[in-house]
Amino acid sequence: MTKGRDLTGCRAVMAMLALVAAAAAGCTDSRLLTGVYRSSPPAPAPATPGTIEGVAGLEGDVYVELVLGQYGTDVVGIIRFFSNRDFTDRIGGTCNCRFLTEGRFDGQFLVFAFTNPSPCAAALTDLIHARLAESGGGDTLEGPVGKDIDGAVPPPSFRFERITTAGDLGATNKVCDETAGVTPADSGPGDEAPDVGEGAE
Amino acid sequence: MSLRRSAIPGSRGLRAMSIAVLLAGWVVPGEAAMPAKGGVPVPVPSIPRRRVAVLPGRDYRIDPSALFIEGEPSSSLDGGAALANAAAAILAREPEVVPVRPADLHQADESADSPELVVRGLLHLGQERYRDIRIPEAIAALEQGIASARRVFLDVLSPDLVSDLYLYQGLCYLEQGQVALAHVAFKNLLLATPGRRFRKGWFPQATEAAMRTAAEDFIRTTPPESLLGGLERVEAFLKFARATAAVATYLTGAPGETGSVEVRVAEISRQPGGRLVLAARAESRWSGPEAAAETVSRTVSGWLACAVLPSREITEKPYARFFLDTTAAYSVFLRVPTRRIFSNAGFGLGLAWQVREGLDLFGRVNVLNAFEDQFGDLVKQFWTIRAQAGVGYSLRGNWGRVFFHTGIAFDYLSGFESTTDPNCKFWPNDPARCPASNVRRPRYLVGAAVALGVDVTLYGPIYFVFQAGVAAYFVSNETDTPVNFPVSLETGLGYAFF
Numbered sequence: 001m002t003k004g005r006d007l008t009g010c011r012a013v014m015a016m017l018a019l020v021a022a023a024a025a026g027c028t029d030s031r032l033l034t035g036v037y038r039s040s041p042p043a044p045a046p047a048t049p050g051t052i053e054g055v056a057g058l059e060g061d062v063y064v065e066l067v068l069g070q071y072g073t074d075v076v077g078i079i080r081f082f083s084n085r086d087f088t089d090r091i092g093g094t095c096n097c098r099f100l101t102e103g104r105f106d107g108q109f110l111v112f113a114f115t116n117p118s119p120c121a122a123a124l125t126d127l128i129h130a131r132l133a134e135s136g137g138g139d140t141l142e143g144p145v146g147k148d149i150d151g152a153v154p155p156p157s158f159r160f161e162r163i164t165t166a167g168d169l170g171a172t173n174k175v176c177d178e179t180a181g182v183t184p185a186d187s188g189p190g191d192e193a194p195d196v197g198e199g200a201e
Numbered sequence: 202m203s204l205r206r207s208a209i210p211g212s213r214g215l216r217a218m219s220i221a222v223l224l225a226g227w228v229v230p231g232e233a234a235m236p237a238k239g240g241v242p243v244p245v246p247s248i249p250r251r252r253v254a255v256l257p258g259r260d261y262r263i264d265p266s267a268l269f270i271e272g273e274p275s276s277s278l279d280g281g282a283a284l285a286n287a288a289a290a291i292l293a294r295e296p297e298v299v300p301v302r303p304a305d306l307h308q309a310d311e312s313a314d315s316p317e318l319v320v321r322g323l324l325h326l327g328q329e330r331y332r333d334i335r336i337p338e339a340i341a342a343l344e345q346g347i348a349s350a351r352r353v354f355l356d357v358l359s360p361d362l363v364s365d366l367y368l369y370q371g372l373c374y375l376e377q378g379q380v381a382l383a384h385v386a387f388k389n390l391l392l393a394t395p396g397r398r399f400r401k402g403w404f405p406q407a408t409e410a411a412m413r414t415a416a417e418d419f420i421r422t423t424p425p426e427s428l429l430g431g432l433e434r435v436e437a438f439l440k441f442a443r444a445t446a447a448v449a450t451y452l453t454g455a456p457g458e459t460g461s462v463e464v465r466v467a468e469i470s471r472q473p474g475g476r477l478v479l480a481a482r483a484e485s486r487w488s489g490p491e492a493a494a495e496t497v498s499r500t501v502s503g504w505l506a507c508a509v510l511p512s513r514e515i516t517e518k519p520y521a522r523f524f525l526d527t528t529a530a531y532s533v534f535l536r537v538p539t540r541r542i543f544s545n546a547g548f549g550l551g552l553a554w555q556v557r558e559g560l561d562l563f564g565r566v567n568v569l570n571a572f573e574d575q576f577g578d579l580v581k582q583f584w585t586i587r588a589q590a591g592v593g594y595s596l597r598g599n600w601g602r603v604f605f606h607t608g609i610a611f612d613y614l615s616g617f618e619s620t621t622d623p624n625c626k627f628w629p630n631d632p633a634r635c636p637a638s639n640v641r642r643p644r645y646l647v648g649a650a651v652a653l654g655v656d657v658t659l660y661g662p663i664y665f666v667f668q669a670g671v672a673a674y675f676v677s678n679e680t681d682t683p684v685n686f687p688v689s690l691e692t693g694l695g696y697a698f699f
Binding site: 031103174 | 623
């Protein structure tokens, strides 16, 4: 009888502790990947371009920037494409950026897709996929980006390194104007490429 | 200065009286005596009684011209003693009061090494040295005797003994030519035994004159309140007599004319500190012994009517009426629009009014801050201001109380915004990415609450409080009450107001 009463008391205490633990779960790191990442080879080699096979304009040299927001397992954000290692020149004929869709992070792999930026048309349903492995406490993401990442011949890998953490992520980082960029040749001499997302809302 | 060195009138027979009193103490049955019924003793249940000391009544209406009389001074009952007897008689009628007379205390100490015997020995020594004209030694013995006598209140219990001490002290000082000190000694004699008279012609003329002068000065300068030498000494006497109140009666003024009757009742205050306070006081013109006794009777009866007697004492410990507490509070909503519950922490302030035994009214306010949930479904932190009010049912004891509170609850959520759409978290202000319908914004909630708690007394009115509660909300600015069923835990300290 006493033993049963003790067990009941223990269960009540355990239930209370579980409740508190569940509530305290919000304290775990659910913002691990939030920030800005840029494609880059391992240091100390200089940044080298990657390639996204099967995507016109991105099959050559392309520098990719990811702006990610992670909320638990959900990941949203923007992917931007540049033609130079300074991440200032956009690639002509393609969208400047695309919104990520179906972003998920399972604690090890970040998986997302985005609408094919080339050509830059809103009605496109052609998706590009990515599966990036997280390492270094969220500072590095590495994996294939392409139309068929699960194919027999996986597309080339990209390696991304974090350049901005969640705390430094500003509103301008989150702006994406899904319009076609201009090539450097289209712009006049001395013209600087606009800041990423500038003027868009 | 020549003196007749023989026994002083008035001190004669004291030893014989003491022996008689001692014998009487053996013979007279105490109050524990049981009335016999048919020869069988019937036990009398003892009831708690309050001891009230009746100080010797004193008649200070001294006539200096009559201080010395022809023949042997009589020992008839003076007016002061009659007043004390009247006071004792009134007190004796009250079953819960034991009047304590000096004679009762006097009888209580009969041991061979009693202070009185020591003092009496010092008196005899002083007398012997006085007769041997060894005045300094006589004064030393007498002063030692006076100090010892005052320490054990022999001026109350055995005033004749103390009176003799002062008398011989005064005579010694006169012998030394220290008239002023003799004057004081004779005044002290009159303070202890104002009714004492001396045989005319027994003392030299100069001594009689000095004593008469002291009596005249006594009437003019000695206030009646100097009885026992002040309140502190009365307090000490009450402690000595194991009494909590004292009745003093005395007559003042010129004898037979404009004298007055004065009655004082002093008692130990029941307030913290327990100092002596004057509980009753009466004063009336002297118009005869019956009227004086009536004054005493009326004053003592009036005091008794309101005095705290054992049966009137509040034996039940008073319980607190108000409970004010401040707590640290933790709360979670069991129903939330987020995918995981989130923590809320803050503080609480509560007040309960114990309307009657077992029932209280309470009010409580909590201010809580929400913490980020696991998935970040809370767009931002927010404040909850929670107010509750209602009735409670409680069980109380010396250790504290257990209570069950029920009432209405109102929550104001300051800046609550939640969504499970990650786009709304990343672009909260972009309608293109985040439709307004994807964000829940409850602002207020109204419902009912229950709580179970315990107050544990720590020290005096300070207590430890712990309580757990839950609420259910029925009304909100959003139709489906997306935030509901808060469970809260609170712990802290409180203060009970009596």
